[in-house]
Amino acid sequence: MATRSEAETARRGTAPRAATPRPARQRNRTLWFWIFVGPFAAGLALFTYVPLAWSVYLSFFDAHNTVSPTDFVGLDNYTAMLGDPSFRAALLTFAVFTAFIVPATYALSLGLALAVNRLRFAQAFFRSVFFLPTACSYVVAALVWKLSIFNGVRFGLANTVLGWFGADQIAWLSTTDPPWYWLVIVTVRLWLQAGFYMVLFLAGLQRVPPQLYEAAAVDGARPGWQTFRYITFPALRATSVAVVLLLVIGAFQAFDEFYTLLSDARGYPPYARPPLVYLYYTALGQGQNLGLGSAGAVILALIIAVVTVVQARWFGLGGRDEKAV
Numbered sequence: 428m429a430t431r432s433e434a435e436t437a438r439r440g441t442a443p444r445a446a447t448p449r450p451a452r453q454r455n456r457t458l459w460f461w462i463f464v465g466p467f468a469a470g471l472a473l474f475t476y477v478p479l480a481w482s483v484y485l486s487f488f489d490a491h492n493t494v495s496p497t498d499f500v501g502l503d504n505y506t507a508m509l510g511d512p513s514f515r516a517a518l519l520t521f522a523v524f525t526a527f528i529v530p531a532t533y534a535l536s537l538g539l540a541l542a543v544n545r546l547r548f549a550q551a552f553f554r555s556v557f558f559l560p561t562a563c564s565y566v567v568a569a570l571v572w573k574l575s576i577f578n579g580v581r582f583g584l585a586n587t588v589l590g591w592f593g594a595d596q597i598a599w600l601s602t603t604d605p606p607w608y609w610l611v612i613v614t615v616r617l618w619l620q621a622g623f624y625m626v627l628f629l630a631g632l633q634r635v636p637p638q639l640y641e642a643a644a645v646d647g648a649r650p651g652w653q654t655f656r657y658i659t660f661p662a663l664r665a666t667s668v669a670v671v672l673l674l675v676i677g678a679f680q681a682f683d684e685f686y687t688l689l690s691d692a693r694g695y696p697p698y699a700r701p702p703l704v705y706l707y708y709t710a711l712g713q714g715q716n717l718g719l720g721s722a723g724a725v726i727l728a729l730i731i732a733v734v735t736v737v738q739a740r741w742f743g744l745g746g747r748d749e750k751a752v
Contacts, residue, residue: 482721490718504722514723517705518730524701525678527613532674533667535621540628541655554629558622565619569687572615573600600688603698608689612699615684620677624670631666635659668742672735679731682707702727 481494486504488496508514543553560568576584579598586596599607639658648654660667682703689696695704702723710720 482724485718486721486725488718490716490721492715492717494717496718500718504718505726508719508723508726513700514702514705517700517702520699520701521679521681523609524612524681525675527609528616528678529671529674531613531617532621532624533670535617536624536670537628537663539621539625540632541659543625544629544632554626557625560619560621561623563619565615565683566687568615568619569684572611573688577611601696606698608699611688612684615688616681619684620674624674627666627670628663631663632659635662664742668739671742672738675734675738676731679727679734 485494485496487499487501489498489500489504490496539557543550543557546553577599578584578586579600580586580596583599585599589596597607599611602608635658639662640654643654643658644650648657680703681701685699685701685704686695686707689699695708706720706723706727709723710717
């Protein structure tokens with residue numbers, strides 16, 4: 428007895444087409460998946476995971492001027508790195524940089540997002556204008572800050588403005604008392620990354636239901652600070668946690684602006700050395716102690732992981748309440 432589908436096929440005068448077996452289709456999907464993903468996975472493994480694994484391997488050996496050592500030293504490199512006052516000073520530099528850049532970037536990017544979100548016209552234009560510095564190279568931006576804005580001679584923009592008010596010139600990058608170099612380092616990083624985090628906050632603001640503001644207005648909440656404090660800011664909790672985490676990790680990885688701003692023909696000054704600059708000179712300096720530098724890199728990676736996990740736990744990121752939202 429013919430089935431309904433077969434009868435329908437016979438009525439239309441077309442022959443039934445044989446269905447592709449499910450295992451064959453699954454094999455085709457797997458094949459195309461590896462065709463597209465395979466080259467990228469191979470590049471990621473070759474240029475990221477293999478060097479990371481080799482760095483961990485080097486950290487247990489005495490690797491002076493070689494990447495294939497044979498003298499196993501165990502945890503001696505880690506002990507020497509943790510006992511090095513210069514490495515601890517580099518971690519202190521990171522802490523100071525984080526204390527400056529994280530709250531400044533958070534406040535500026537949130538303020539820009541609130542201002543752009545309230546615009547009724549040209550919103551896309553201002554969003555693009557503030558986001559544009561993100562595409563700029565850190566090295567190029569640091570050179571502009573160093574040679575044009577905060578140049579230590581009278582031709583620099585900052586010293587020119589000070590001269591209008593009769594103030595003395597300042598050697599911004601070489602004055603350590605007070606440490607004016609922090610102003611240069613923080614402002615260039617602030618200019619480079621504020622637009623990116625502004626976009627993240629804009630995305631969070633657009634997810635806030637308008638009904639909340641309508642209900643608040645019915646309850647008598649005044650627009651402005653009250654609305655921001657009790658509705659907008661709590662609704663941005665998940666975005667705020669993500670922004671803070673990314674800012675702290677980015678501060679740990681600071682290298683380009685520090686090295687470009689402070690180094691010269693004489694080398695790098697003894698102050699304001701973040702961890703990556705210190706590890707750069709340890710592993711690629713005169714001694715080229717790759718084992719010691721690798722141990723420092725592993726310690727830094729572990730610190731970043733611990734800080735990230737602690738922050739996520741502290742703010743409840745990924746908890747039940749967060750998933751419900």
